Amino acid sequence: MIKTNRIRMKAKPAGNLSRDDFSVEAITIPAPASGEVLIAARYFSLDPYLTGFMRGWQGPDPRWAEGIVVGRFVAQVIESQDQRFAPGDWVQGEGGWQDTEVISADKLQKLEPIPGVPFSVYLSVLGSSGLTAWAGVNGVLKVEAGDTFTVSSAAGMVGGIAGQIAKKIGARVVGIAGGAEKCAHVVNTLGFDACVDHHSQDLQGDLATAAGAPITAHYENVGAKTLDPVLANIADRGRIALCGLIAHYQDMNPIALKEFRRLLISGVTLRGFRLPDFAADFEQASAELKAMVISGDITLQETLSHGLESAAGAFLNMLEGKGTGKHLLVLEEK
Ligand SMILES: NC(=O)c1ccc[n+]([C@@H]2O[C@H](COP(=O)([O-])OP(=O)(O)OC[C@H]3O[C@@H](n4cnc5c(N)ncnc54)[C@H](OP(=O)(O)O)[C@@H]3O)[C@@H](O)[C@H]2O)c1
Known part of the structure; x- marks a missing residue:
């Protein structure tokens, strides 16, 4: 024994x-x-x-x-x-x-x-976090060069990789993270174009300034607190990948969205996804992620x-x- x-x-x-x-x-x-x-x-x-x-x-x-x-x-x-x-x-x-x-x-x-x-x-990067980031960016949002891309929990693993993949594709990439230190990390270490602090009194306004244009593709990891200001800044026919709701995992209250009507007004597509939905793409995703780790396009x-x-x-x-x-x-x- x-x-x-x-x-x-x-x-x-x-x-x-x-x-x-x-x-x-x-x-x-x-x-x-x-x-x-x-x-x-x-x-x-x-x-x-x-x-x-x-x-x-x-x-x-x-x-x-x-x-x-x-x-x-x-x-x-x-x-x-x-x-x-x-x-x-x-x-x-x-x-x-x-x-x-x-x-x-x-x-x-x-x-x-x-x-x-x-x-x-x-x-x-080569585990479920990286695959989830890849699936949201490529499988759900189909990010292209020229997109204005935002992601919540940008200093987290999934969010950080999602932003780095979108940046490599050629999008303008704006992170949402908690605090000045995390935002500095997101811009200086991960190479995002900008980052806004979700503790701000005016997250909606900060996001508009940092994005510089209506948001065409958004990757959501957190919940209503970050999704609402994004919806207020979303482009016509904007796309949203709903990957996670971490702010709500310990809170069983109903989730309320103040900007829910923007889904209708702007003709937004919001798709929730689970990693296994993209199992057929894992081989391609793993190969691409590995190449990005080796080339340094993704920072560990x-x-x-x-x-x-x-x-x-x-x-x-x-x-x-x-x-x-x-x-x-x-x-x-x-
Ligand atoms: N759909 C799928 O198949 C799939 C697979 C894997 C993961 N996920 C989801 O992907 C998301 C990210 O996963 P991860 O492993 O990379 O975790 P993570 O982003 O590192 O999660 C921790 C971060 O969440 C943020 N956070 C937590 N509570 C918050 C709140 N109340 N308000 C705002 N931000 C809050 C914090 O970032 P700040 O300090 O910056 O606020 C914290 O550092 C999670 O929602 C997870 O459940 C989904």
Whole structure:
């Protein structure tokens, strides 16, 4: 038997998630049997979509029913009972937030090293965040050179990549982010043309000035607070990709849009989408994203937290907007 530690929720949260909802528990796991692999996690992806599973103890993996947190990881193989994997291999998959885990080899994907790029890239630009950004920009909005493109949560992983892809296509790219520091990051590090702070008293006016023209394509990650001022500045036949509603994941009240009628008046197309809708494009998207990472057209941005004991705080920091880019939990090699 192998000793390991994992994250388990203590009880179903009564209201918003808090750090006290999570605990680190010591467990033992059996050694790998034939067709199984013992892995040591190196990175866990801290994703907003996990909020719903954490609140309801319900998710695609049956362990959620016991309050065990399961998410995407990048790991290294420690011991393998399957000929496809050898100790030291880097792999990705989905598993419990724990130091080590025995997992079926069929559920693992081997990762190729990219010179000069950390393996965490497979959870960010080359993972679901990058694919989601690509799908929204190319699949939903079909951004073209000359578009006036805006994106909310621009300093976040999906928003930051979406803006960098749109910029490469030739759009004028304006981000919406929380605070002067994040906006400076969006312009100076990510290369957006402009960025507006959503804490402004006049977000609608700031957006009009920064965009310099009616918005033709908008990528929404946050909710009514950012979508309303965009609708007030939308072009005739503007397109909106509704990717996420992070401001509303912890708030079950109805979502009200003051500018709802602009959808009609301006003949706007608003399309909500989920990443699996674009599964047929993943190969092309991955190849394009990889080329952009290698060429430097996409800047890697990561907020790293270390150790299982910091998992709860790191997850809540991500939801509360502390940090930029991809939020990752890092487990060091012991
Ligand atoms: N449709 C799909 O298939 C799909 C797939 C993956 C992700 N998503 C969605 O994509 C969005 C972005 O995901 P991500 O992983 O890159 O997360 P993220 O953008 O890094 O999310 C954290 C950021 O959200 C912003 N935020 C949180 N609460 C807010 C509020 N009340 N008002 C304004 N901004 C708020 C904060 O940015 P500021 O500090 O700048 O305000 C915070 O830093 C999420 O909505 C996620 O659910 C959708």
